[in-house]
Amino acid sequence: MDWTLEVVIVPVSDLGRAISFYRDQVGFHLDHDTENEHMHVAQLTPPGSGCSIVVGSLPAQNAMAPGSLHGVQLVVADAAAAREELVTRGVECSEIQVIDPRDGGTFFGFSDPDGNSWAVQQIAARADKPLIPHEARGRFGADLEP
Template sequence: MDWTLEVVLLPVADIDRAIEFYRDKVGFSLDHHTVNEHMNIAQLTPRGSGCSIVVGNLPAQSEMEPGSLRGLQLVVSDANAAREELLSRGVEASEITVFDKRDGGTFFGFSDPDGNTWAVQELKVRAEKPLIPRDVRTGSGAK
């Protein structure tokens, strides 16, 4: 049986600010934003990912301090290009660090407005072998 990680709850102080940051600056696709008498939640997915983040006011999120998640990890095929894309959109990103010259040893990081931190790892193999093949992707984030 497969067990897939598909959603990570991200604690934020301001849902609209988080949507703007992750959609407009980081480039995640906004899958849905649901506001009703029971909830205000938004699900956003990185392009090419099978896992999304959810920001909102779900009970589990209210148990977490905004900005308390550390070291969430994204993977890209080109760290330099990814970092430049974030910088061009106004996201502060750390310098690139090469811990190991082999594929997978290059990283940089960034934080969201609440202080949740992200590590971005370069795996060049993802250019030729994405986890989700481009021809089977659906939705607005498919490329």
């Protein structure tokens, strides 16, 4: 049986600010921004990812303090290029740390405006072997087109 991680709830204090940060600065795709009389939520997906984040006012989100999510990890093929892209977009990032010289041992981090923290790990092999093959991305939704 396959078990896939589809959504991570990120607790934030200001939905509009969170959407702007994750979409405009970090570069996630805004899949939807849905509001009705019961809730207001947005789902955003990192390019090339099968897992999204959700921000908003669902009960599970309201039960978590804004900024209380720590250690969620993103993976990129080139940490230096990813860090430079984020810094260029105004995201404060930690310096790159090489914990182990083998592939997978290089990291940097950043936080959103509420203090939710993210680790970014370099796995250079992902450049040639992405988890979601480039030719298959279009099948998963318009936001993941090749």
